[in-house]
Amino acid sequence: MSALFGGKMAGQVEAALALRSGHGYIGRAMSGDGIRMKLLNPAVLILKVSLLVPVLVSMLCPVFVANAEDTEADAGAGSEPTVLEELLPATGPLKTKQQPVDMIADDEFKPALRDNLPQLVEKIQVERLASDSPYVMLPHRPNYVLPLSYQGRPSDREQNRVLQHYTGDPDAEREAGNDHLEAVFQLSIKYRLSEGLLGKFSSIDVAYTNRSFWQAYNGDISRPFRETNHEPELIFSWQPQNKWVDYFSLAINHQSNGQTSSMSRSWNRVIAQVASVSSTGIYSTRIWWRLPEESKADPFDPADNDNPDIDDYMGNGEFTYIHVMGNHNISTMLRNNLNPDKNRGAIEIGWTFPLNRKIKGFVQYFNGYGESLIDYNRYQERIGVGIKLSDWF
Secondary structure, eight states: OOOHHHHHHHHHHHTOEEETTTTTEEEEEEEEEEEEEEOOOOHHHHHHHHHHHHHHHHHHHHHHHHHHHHHHHHHOOOOOOOHHHHSSSSOOOOOOOOOOOOOOGGGGOOOHHHOOOOHHHHHHHHHHHHSSTTTTTEESEEEEEEEEEEEOOOOOHHHHHHHHHHOTTTTOSSSSSOOOOEEEEEEEEEEEEEEOOTTTTOEEEEEEEEEEEEEOOOOOGTOEEEEEEEEEEEEEEEOOSSSSOOOOEEEEEEEEEEOGGGOOOOOEEEEEEEEOOOOSSSEEEEEEOOOOOOOOOOTTSSSSSOOOTHHHOOOOOEEEEEEETTTTEEEEEEEEEOOSOOOOOOEEEEEEEESSSSOOEEEEEEEOOOOTTTTTOOOEEEEEEEEEEOOOO
């Protein structure tokens, strides 16, 4: 203590460290004989403390001032960020730069297309620009999510059929079945392989569409994906210089549900599509020819044709009309096998309306055959509500 403060100062510090005892204060002092205890009067103690405080302040103030000056100097020189600051994202707007791009001029499009569907013109322009980047996947068909979808006739027919086959019990059935309520979503993308092979607006694309039916609310059977249809295709398309036809495409299409045994469904088609633009929307017709496969007698045989009669339910084509009403679109799809004796078909109606700049609300209704491959030969009725992430235009 004496070495730090000096002899006289040490006495004052020792007095400040005195401990209260009884009615007075017990102090201690150092002498050659060791430690001796003495009783300090409170008034004397207060006096000594009052003398000690200014001394301590005079000693500590230079340290505080020096630390403050160092802090200001560090701030002015740009102090190193802490570990926490390095982990946090940077704030503020991103810097931008001007980048020249080549867009398709508006006058390259047909007047009817420019006048009636300027939003489709804009989509084609942006897609053509984005397709130049190797990092971009373009939307193909509409991408949507229907978290609330109610099916009128849920079926466990195929699952029970497999269970009966492998157990040998013709009456075997699942303890719990599929619910009416499920989620449906579609993800569809394409990648442009080539452009300009047959004129300015011609292109070759490879595309993939995934449509899933998810028993998301059915905890009794562990919320499985009841059905998923995979649809890869290679598409060659162009815009003819014809006043009646605004779009034409030819595609090689494979569709499968990725299942095995008797639950497997698949077919291969060549699909031709033509579309025309009017003052109220778009008319589109798709016609397909199924590539032949050898039929099989045993449905559990993994080879050959899984569904030889699918044409009887899906027909050989479909017609779609998309009616445009400002920011709202109403689409209607019609499909029929054109067989008057065993007539089967389907209708699908969709209503799209804006929610914000990027996301749209979506309501979809289906009635008929062929909504999914697993139930292509079962009549089904469904209504779903959700959002649409991308549309035809």
